[in-house]
Amino acid sequence: MNLAYAARRFVTLLLTVFFVILVTFFAFRIIPGNPALAILGTEATPEQIQELEAKLGTDLPLGEQFLHWIGGAAAFDFGDSLRYSEPVLDLIGARLPVTFSLALLALAITVLVAVPLGIAAARRRGKALDLIISAVTQIGLAIPSFWSGIVLVLVFGVMLKWFSVSHYVPWSENAWLSLRSLLLPAVALSIPQIAIVVRYLRTTMLEQLHLEYVRTARSKGLRPSTVYYKHVLKNALIPVVTVVGMNFGEILAGSLVIEQVFTLPGLGRLLITAIGNRDYPLVQGLVLLVASIVIFVNFVVDLSYAWLNPKIRLR
Amino acid sequence: MNSGKKITLWIGLTLVALLFVLMAVSLFYVPYGANEMNIAGRLQAPGAAHWLGTDNFGRDILSRIMEGTQTAFSVGFFSVCIGLAGGFLLGAAAGYLGRWADELLMRAVDALMAFPGILLALILVTIFKPSLGQTIIAIGILFIPSFARVIRGGFLQTKEADFVKAARGMGAGHAALIFRHIVPHILSSVIVTASLCFSAAILVEAALSYLGLGVQPPDPSWGRMLNESQAYMSKAPWYALAPGLFITLTVLGFNLLGDGIRDLRDRRA
Numbered sequence: 001m002n003l004a005y006a007a008r009r010f011v012t013l014l015l016t017v018f019f020v021i022l023v024t025f026f027a028f029r030i031i032p033g034n035p036a037l038a039i040l041g042t043e044a045t046p047e048q049i050q051e052l053e054a055k056l057g058t059d060l061p062l063g064e065q066f067l068h069w070i071g072g073a074a075a076f077d078f079g080d081s082l083r084y085s086e087p088v089l090d091l092i093g094a095r096l097p098v099t100f101s102l103a104l105l106a107l108a109i110t111v112l113v114a115v116p117l118g119i120a121a122a123r124r125r126g127k128a129l130d131l132i133i134s135a136v137t138q139i140g141l142a143i144p145s146f147w148s149g150i151v152l153v154l155v156f157g158v159m160l161k162w163f164s165v166s167h168y169v170p171w172s173e174n175a176w177l178s179l180r181s182l183l184l185p186a187v188a189l190s191i192p193q194i195a196i197v198v199r200y201l202r203t204t205m206l207e208q209l210h211l212e213y214v215r216t217a218r219s220k221g222l223r224p225s226t227v228y229y230k231h232v233l234k235n236a237l238i239p240v241v242t243v244v245g246m247n248f249g250e251i252l253a254g255s256l257v258i259e260q261v262f263t264l265p266g267l268g269r270l271l272i273t274a275i276g277n278r279d280y281p282l283v284q285g286l287v288l289l290v291a292s293i294v295i296f297v298n299f300v301v302d303l304s305y306a307w308l309n310p311k312i313r314l315r
Numbered sequence: 316m317n318s319g320k321k322i323t324l325w326i327g328l329t330l331v332a333l334l335f336v337l338m339a340v341s342l343f344y345v346p347y348g349a350n351e352m353n354i355a356g357r358l359q360a361p362g363a364a365h366w367l368g369t370d371n372f373g374r375d376i377l378s379r380i381m382e383g384t385q386t387a388f389s390v391g392f393f394s395v396c397i398g399l400a401g402g403f404l405l406g407a408a409a410g411y412l413g414r415w416a417d418e419l420l421m422r423a424v425d426a427l428m429a430f431p432g433i434l435l436a437l438i439l440v441t442i443f444k445p446s447l448g449q450t451i452i453a454i455g456i457l458f459i460p461s462f463a464r465v466i467r468g469g470f471l472q473t474k475e476a477d478f479v480k481a482a483r484g485m486g487a488g489h490a491a492l493i494f495r496h497i498v499p500h501i502l503s504s505v506i507v508t509a510s511l512c513f514s515a516a517i518l519v520e521a522a523l524s525y526l527g528l529g530v531q532p533p534d535p536s537w538g539r540m541l542n543e544s545q546a547y548m549s550k551a552p553w554y555a556l557a558p559g560l561f562i563t564l565t566v567l568g569f570n571l572l573g574d575g576i577r578d579l580r581d582r583r584a
Contacts, residue, residue: 012425019426027438142514142567144521147541147559150548158549253431257522261545272526275441283441295429306455 005306013299020291024284029062039082039278055082056280058285078285082178083277088285091270097264099259101171101178103251105186110193110251111244115195118240123228127207133198137141145254149188149261168264185262187256193247200243204236238308245301249294256290257289323389324575330568338384345382350533358551367557371547379565381515382535387565390451390520390530391513398512399487400507402462405491409463410470421467428460436519438564440528450529454519458512465508466510469501476500503580512574514566537562 036052037044044052053059057068057079072078078088121133154164163184169177208214209232217227256268263269267286274282346366353373361368409420439453473479474497482496488581523529524538532539537558545553 012422014421016426016429020430021425023430023435023438027442030442137566138571139563142563142570144518144538144559144562144566146522146525147555147562150541150545150555150559154548154552154555160551196578249431253433257526260526271437272528275437275528280439283438286488287438291430293480294431298429 002306006303008234009299009302009306013295017292020295021070021073022290023289024288025066028280028284029058029065030067036106039280052082055080073288078288079281081274081279081282082280083274088282092267092286092289095172095266095270098168098264099255099268101253102182102189102255102258102264102266103248105179105182106189106193106251106255107244107248108195109186109190110247111188114194114197115201115237115240118198119205119228119233121198121202121207122209122236133202136312137195137198138189142178143191145188145192146257148191149185149258150176152184152188153261155245168262182264185255185264188261189251189258192252193244196247197240197243201236201240203230204239207231208235210280219287238305241308242301242305248301249296252290252294253283274295320581321575323571324579327568327571327573327575330564331352331572334384334565334568335388337381338388338448341381341384345375345378347378350535351376351378358547358554360551361553365494366554368551370554371543371551376540376554376557379535379540380537380561383537383540383558383561384565386447386530386534386536387517387520387562390454391516392445393451393571394454394458394516395509395512397452398458398462399509400463401459403466405459406463406466406468407470409465410474411489411493411543413471413474417467420463423462424463428464432457433519433522436523437528440523443527445523445531447530447534450520450523453523454516457517457519461508461512462505465504466501469504470497473497473500503576507573507577507580510569513572514569517562517565 025272034050036056036058040052050059057065061066075268076089079088081088081091107246117133121130124130163180167181169181171178213231214227216230218224222230255266256271258264259266259268260272267290271283271286271290273279274286350367351374353369355373356365356369356432357371357373359365359369359373365375365377367380370376370379405420405424409424410419413450435457436450436453439456440449443449443452479492479496482485482492487496518530520536521541524536525542527539540558541555544551544558547554
C-alpha cells in the first residue's frame with residue numbers, strides 16, 4: 001500500500017475527529033442561557049446552580065474547559081453522568097455490546113441476502129426477475145426502518161406470536177435466545193441496506209461484463225457460470241465491500257432508532273434517555289464515541305479498499 | 316430499457332403530484348379537525364365514517380395524515396433550501412476559486428460528511444428545544460455537504476469549458492459568469508440532489524419525530540403518529556400502518572423523481 005495515501009487519509013481522520021471533538025464541545029456551550037439553569041429549571045437556588053456548574057466545569061474559563069474536554073477525550077474520560085452519577089464511559093461500555101451485536105447481525109443479513117439477489121439481477125438484466133428486484137429495492141430504500149420494525153412486531157410478535165418482542169437476552173446468557181431477540185430488529189435495520197447493496201452489486205457486475213478480461217475468459221470457452229462466479233463476482237465484490245463498510249455508520253445510526261422500537265437496552269436508548277434528561281455529559285460522550293467509531297470504521301474501509309484495488313493508490 | 320427508465324420518472328412524478336394535491340386539499344378541507352378529539356370514539360377500526368380509523372384520542376387518522384403532508388412537505392422544502400443555500404456558497408467558492416480555498420473548504424465538507432447525520436441532528440435538537448423550525452434547520456445543515464460537492468464538481472467541470480472561456484473573453488464579470496453561464500449548466504445535477512435530499516429529509520424528520528425529538532404537538536407528524544400508535548398495537552393494529560405507508564410513498568416518489576431526472580440527463584449527455 002502506498003504510504004503517502006495512508007498518511008493523507010490518516011491526517012483527514014485526525015482532522016475529522018478533532019472536528020467532532022470541537023462540535024461536541026461547543027454544541028453544549030451555546031445552549032441558550034446557562035446549561036446548569038437549563039438542567040435545573042428556573043426554581044433552582046443560586047447555590048444549586050453554582051454546585052452544578054462546578055460539577056459540569058462550566059464555571060471555568062472557556063479555553064480551560066476546552067483543554068479539559070480534549071484531555072479527557074484522549075483518555076476516554078468523559079466525566080460523570082448527571083443522572084446516573086456514574087462515569088459516562090462505564091454506562092456506554094455496558095450498552096455497547098447490545099448495539100454492536102445488533103449492527104453486526106444486520107450487516108451479516110445484508111450480505112447474505114444482497115449478494116445472491118445482486119448477482120441474480122445482473123445475470124438476468126432486463127428480464128422480469130431483474131425488474132422485480134429493481135422495483136422491490138426501490139421500495140426497500142423508501143421504507144423507514146423503524147416502521148418496518150413496527151410492522152414486523154405487529155406481524156410476528158402481536159399476530160403470530162412467534163417472537164417475544166422487547167425482551168432482550170445477552171449473548172453470555174443464552175446465544176440462541178439472544179439471536180432470537182435481535183433477529184427482528186436486525187432484519188428491519190438491514191432492509192434499506194440490502195436495497196443499497198443489491199443495486200450497487202448489480203451495477204458493478206454489469207460494468208465488469210464489458211471489460212476485456214471477460215471477453216477473454218468467454219472466448220477461452222469457459223462456461224458462463226464460471227465467468228460469472230470466478231471472475232466477474234470476484235472483481236465486483238471489491239467495491240461492494242466498501243459500500244458495506246461505509247454503511248456500517250448508517251447501520252449504527254439506524255440502530256439508535258430501532259432500539260427504541262424494540263426497547264433494546266443499547267446506546268440508542270441511552271442517548272434518547274440522556275437527551276430527555278438533559279444529561280449533557282452523557283450526551284456529549286455518547287455522540288463523540290459513536291461518531292468516532294463510525295469515522296474510524298470508514299478509515300479502515302478506505303485503506304482496505306486502497307489495498308485491494310491498486311488503481312486508487314495512484315490518486 | 317429506455318421506456319423502463321421513463322417509467323421511473325413517470326411513477327415518481329405521479330406520486331409526488333398526488334401527494335402535492337393531497338397537501339393542497341388539506342389546506343382547505345379535512346374530513347374532521349386534525350385535533351378534534353372524541354374520547355367515546357377512540358381507536359375505531361377503519362370504516363365509512365373514518366376511512367383510516369381513529370387514534371387513541373378519537374381523532375380521525377385520515378385528517379391527521381392529510382395535515383401531516385403539510386409538515387412533511389415544509390420540512391422537505393425548507394431543509395433543502397437551507398442545504399442548497401449553504402452548499403452553493405461553499406461549493407461555488409471552492410469550485411470557482413480553486414487552489415487552497417478548494418482544499419480547505421472540501422476538507423471541512425469531508426469532516427461534516429463523516430459525521431453521522433442523525434447524531435448531528437440529535438445534538439442540534441438537544442441544544443435548541445425540539446420544534447418544527449429546529450427540525451428543519453438541523454436537517455438542512457445535514458444536506459450542505461451533498462450540495463457543496465455536487466456544485467463544486469459542476470463548477471470545476473464547466474469553469475474551463477469553452478463557452479465559459481468565451482464568455483470570460485468577451486468581458487463577462489464574475490457574477491455574470493457564475494449565474495448566467497455556469498449555474499444553468501449544473502442545474503440538472505442540483506435538481507437531482509434536491510429531489511433525493513427531499514426524500515431523505517422526510518425520513519430523518521419521521522425518525523426524529525418518532526423519537527419525540529422532532530415536530531411537537533399539536534403539529535401533526537407521521538413520525539410521531541407512529542410513536543403514538545405503538546402503545547395500541549394489539550388493540551388498533553391499523554393505526555401503525557397508514558403513517559408508515561405515507562412516509563414510504565412520499566420518499567419513494569421523490570427518490571424515483573430524482574432517479575428519473577438523472578437518467579434523462581445522462582441519456583442526453
